[in-house]
Amino acid sequence: MRRLPLLTAALAVGAALVLAGCGGDEGSGAGAGAAAAPVTGVTQVTAKDNRFTPAAIQVPAGTTVTWSFKDGFVPHDVVADGFTSGEPRRKGSFAHTFDRPGTYAYRCTVHDGMTGRVVVTAAG
């Protein structure tokens, strides 16, 4: 039994983890997805590349938000408490009007982790 190669591999993995940890510090804040601060002034969300863009938007009550499905052969849907776009689809769009203030989390039921959020503020 030779134990040295195993030990060397363990050290290499440890070094890689340390390096990855250092690199991660620089990019914090970007790529946070639905957890990021909501984007204002936008009422259009695109379902593409297995994600919603922007993942989080903020609109005043009474705003109609439109989701466009533009991911080629990959179908998506928009499902939240209170509304749904229906069957997953590959093209076209879905619109929903948000009448009441609140935070509306939604997701695509086809893809784990494909989530978004609409923050509705009181109408100005």
Ligand SMILES: [Cu+2]
């Ligand atoms: Cu999807």
